[in-house]
Amino acid sequence: xxxxxxxxxxxxxxLSPLLVLLGAALVMLVVGALLPRWPRGLYAAFTATAAGAxxxxxxxxxxxxxxxxxxxxxxxxxxxxxxxxxxxIAIAATVLLACLVTDDYLRREQLDGPEVYALYLTAGIGGIxxxxxxxxxxxxxxxxxxxxSFYVLAASHRRRSAGQESAIKYFVLGGFASAFFLYGAALxxxxxxxxxxxxIVAAVNTTLLVERKDALVLAGVALLIxxxxxxxxxxxxxxxxxxxxxGAPTPVTAFMASAGKIGAFAxxxxxxxxxxxxxxDDWRPVVWTIAVATLAVGSILAVVQTNVKRMLAYSSISHxxxxxxxxxxxxxxxGEADPSGGVAASMLYLLLYAVLVMGxxxxxxxxxxxxDDQTDLDGFRGLGRTRPALALGMTVLLLAQAGxxxxxxxxxxxxxxxxxxxxxxxxxxxVAMLASVIxxxxxxxxxxxxxxxxxxxxxxxREAVRTPLSTSLAVVLSVGFTLVVGFAxxxxxxxxxxxxxxxxxxxx
Amino acid sequence: xxxxxxxxxxxxxxxxxxxxxxxxxxxxxHAALSLVLTLFGVAVLFVAQEAHFLAAVQxxxxxxxxxxxxxxxxxxxGVDRSENLQIEPISVQRPLAAIVGAGTLAMILLAxxxxxxxxxxxxxxxxxxxxxxxxxxxxxxxxxxxxxxNHVFAFELVSVLLVVAVVATVLLSRRPDKLGAVDSGTSxxxxxxxxxx
Numbered sequence: 001x002x003x004x005x006x007x008x009x010x011x012x013x014x015l016s017p018l019l020v021l022l023g024a025a026l027v028m029l030v031v032g033a034l035l036p037r038w039p040r041g042l043y044a045a046f047t048a049t050a051a052g053a054x055x056x057x058x059x060x061x062x063x064x065x066x067x068x069x070x071x072x073x074x075x076x077x078x079x080x081x082x083x084x085x086x087x088x089i090a091i092a093a094t095v096l097l098a099c100l101v102t103d104d105y106l107r108r109e110q111l112d113g114p115e116v117y118a119l120y121l122t123a124g125i126g127g128i129x130x131x132x133x134x135x136x137x138x139x140x141x142x143x144x145x146x147x148x149s150f151y152v153l154a155a156s157h158r159r160r161s162a163g164q165e166s167a168i169k170y171f172v173l174g175g176f177a178s179a180f181f182l183y184g185a186a187l188x189x190x191x192x193x194x195x196x197x198x199x200i201v202a203a204v205n206t207t208l209l210v211e212r213k214d215a216l217v218l219a220g221v222a223l224l225i226x227x228x229x230x231x232x233x234x235x236x237x238x239x240x241x242x243x244x245x246x247g248a249p250t251p252v253t254a255f256m257a258s259a260g261k262i263g264a265f266a267x268x269x270x271x272x273x274x275x276x277x278x279x280x281d282d283w284r285p286v287v288w289t290i291a292v293a294t295l296a297v298g299s300i301l302a303v304v305q306t307n308v309k310r311m312l313a314y315s316s317i318s319h320x321x322x323x324x325x326x327x328x329x330x331x332x333x334x335g336e337a338d339p340s341g342g343v344a345a346s347m348l349y350l351l352l353y354a355v356l357v358m359g360x361x362x363x364x365x366x367x368x369x370x371x372d373d374q375t376d377l378d379g380f381r382g383l384g385r386t387r388p389a390l391a392l393g394m395t396v397l398l399l400a401q402a403g404x405x406x407x408x409x410x411x412x413x414x415x416x417x418x419x420x421x422x423x424x425x426x427x428x429x430x431v432a433m434l435a436s437v438i439x440x441x442x443x444x445x446x447x448x449x450x451x452x453x454x455x456x457x458x459x460x461x462r463e464a465v466r467t468p469l470s471t472s473l474a475v476v477l478s479v480g481f482t483l484v485v486g487f488a489x490x491x492x493x494x495x496x497x498x499x500x501x502x503x504x505x506x507x508x
Numbered sequence: 509x510x511x512x513x514x515x516x517x518x519x520x521x522x523x524x525x526x527x528x529x530x531x532x533x534x535x536x537x538h539a540a541l542s543l544v545l546t547l548f549g550v551a552v553l554f555v556a557q558e559a560h561f562l563a564a565v566q567x568x569x570x571x572x573x574x575x576x577x578x579x580x581x582x583x584x585x586g587v588d589r590s591e592n593l594q595i596e597p598i599s600v601q602r603p604l605a606a607i608v609g610a611g612t613l614a615m616i617l618l619a620x621x622x623x624x625x626x627x628x629x630x631x632x633x634x635x636x637x638x639x640x641x642x643x644x645x646x647x648x649x650x651x652x653x654x655x656x657x658n659h660v661f662a663f664e665l666v667s668v669l670l671v672v673a674v675v676a677t678v679l680l681s682r683r684p685d686k687l688g689a690v691d692s693g694t695s696x697x698x699x700x701x702x703x704x705x
Binding site: 005006007008022025026029073074075077078113115116118119122125126129135137138141142144145148149151152155156158 | 652653656657658659660661662665666668669671672673675676678679680682
């Protein structure tokens with residue numbers, strides 16, 4: 001009577017990046033609970049090793065899919081292609097850098113324990129699943145794994161009430177956004193009869209053209225965009241970002257700004273271009289409007305802040321606007337056999353920005369000193385005299401964020417703007433260039449504070465900025481990457497193009 | 509008069525009595541328990557429709573988890589107070605509730621009338637065949653097969669979500685004072701070296 005259940009083929013090796021991250025998190029929690037406290041730094045080293053292994057495995061799989069072609073895994077739940085492996089590498093890199101910064105942070109704040117690192121790993125899993133998902137349900141679960149980890153990470157410093165407050169704000173607003181996303185997914189399911197991206201595309205020809213249930217799908221698309229735009233902190237869904245970025249512990253802020261953006265933008269690109277290409281003329285104007293609003297509001301409000309973490313939060317909103325320019329460019333040719341450069345440019349921007357923002361917040365974390373609260377512009381005063389090397393690194397990172405040539409920021413901005421120009425979206429390209437000019441003023445303000453502003457009485461009484469080994473390593477790595485990509489961008493641009501070409505080959 | 513009809517009448521009476529009880533009881537605990545009656549009645553109606561899985565989920569999730577949560581919150585806020593229902597915090601509440609109630613009733617009636625006349629189409633995309641004659645568990649079996657084959661990745665992902673929840677509970681429920689005070693110098697560092705996890 002009861003027939004044996006035949007599950008779908010799993011493809012264990014194809015899932016190995018996820019399995020390594022999950023295994024590392026579980027080992028750290030279980031072994032960490034059974035054994036006495038590990039020696040200092042071992043939790044971070046273990047997590048960084050797992051992240052490094054994930055990057056290597058993702059590169060091996062990338063090579064594999066470029067030979068064998070992209071494929072669906074575990075009953076079509078996730079896609080293994082160049083796009084998802086590119087996102088995996090980027091997210092694993094942010095986990096690695098975050099570990100380096102967090103180790104010193106926890107030491108300085110006299111905290112320790114495996115939980116924060118385990119949450120980095122689970123957040124990484126959530127982000128990777130979002131990038132790989134071929135199913136709105138799987139995407140939603142990835143989104144929740146990522147978001148729940150972030151809520152807890154924001155509150156992970158139990159003695160800072162600012163962190164608790166930011167976690168509650170993020171949790172309430174984030175829950176609201178998740179509900180929007182879920183309602184959108186339900187409406188798309190109601191309109192098309194499936195939650196799988198490829199089946200949604202196929203449903204247009206069989207169901208929608210016959211029965212005209214289009215309105216349901218359009219409402220669903222709108223709500224999906226609201227949910228994802230919240231996660232990438234695009235205007236007008238950005239109100240949480242400055243408060244949360246300012247309140248959360250600085251290494252966590254860095255991780256949120258990098259891994260969170262990669263996951264959410266990868267999901268947005270995949271949903272819009274792979275699941276909903278037939279509605280591209282409907283969602284592209286929406287993305288256009290959001291992109292312009294995000295660029296304008298992010299750049300202008302960033303300039304008037306006095307707290308550096310808050311400034312960088314608005315700057316990250318403005319960067320989200322740039323990536324949305326790339327998404328808009330991808331919208332012109334979504335679903336066609338010959339894709340535009342929009343997807344590649346957006347993914348490249350995400351990787352380069354993630355490394356940049358990680359390094360920038362690493363410096364902010366050091367300047368925040370014990371207690372993590374000296375993040376006003378005044379805290380940076382005189383850094384050029386006391387810690388010239390650190391100030392120089394910060395200057396390079398800020399110049400890159402502003403998009404100065406010979407840094408990775410220029411490569412990233414040039415990529416999205418030229419993708420927009422290729423699609424004749426001249427207006428949005430001009431807005432993006434104006435926004436980057438306005439935003440440059442904010443980075444200049446921080447540089448002026450570091451190098452030019454005179455010392456004031458009482459500056460010597462402040463705690464000195466220390467440069468511990470692992471955070472310095474994180475800063476050196478990100479500055480190095482920034483300059484290498486700035487001077488020789490060819491290899492990474494073609495890598496991003498190669499990755500996204502494999503992705504679109506799988507789309508029906 | 510078939511057995512099915514008797515079951516329907518009893519379950520419907522339970523549902524209605526419970527629903528009325530939720531709004532006329534003054535004591536919040538009694539109101540919450542009336543809600544349990546309604547939810548059980550709905551579960552019986554599901555069984556009568558041979559939707560056994562829905563019935564079980566109805567009892568476990570709604571009558572179990574959600575009402576327990578309600579009771580938990582009521583107990584937390586003080587179980588002895590019975591609310592004075594004459595005081596209205598928002599003055600338009602009652603007329604608004606009447607309008608929403610009448611509107612919902614009208615919508616349901618309209619839907620029932622429409623459904624009576626509608627032509628039946630086979631556009632349902634859920635289970636292939638909700639109930640197989642002679643196999644009372646067929647829909648549960650189909651849901652299980654679907655869950656553990658087509659949606660096994662999502663199912664496993666939920667376990668990751670639960671891991672995050674466990675870690676979050678451990679991290680957030682530790683008492684801050686045992687983590688060492690940051691401002692009070694020497695006493696803080698000595699506490700940290702004690703090592704509390």
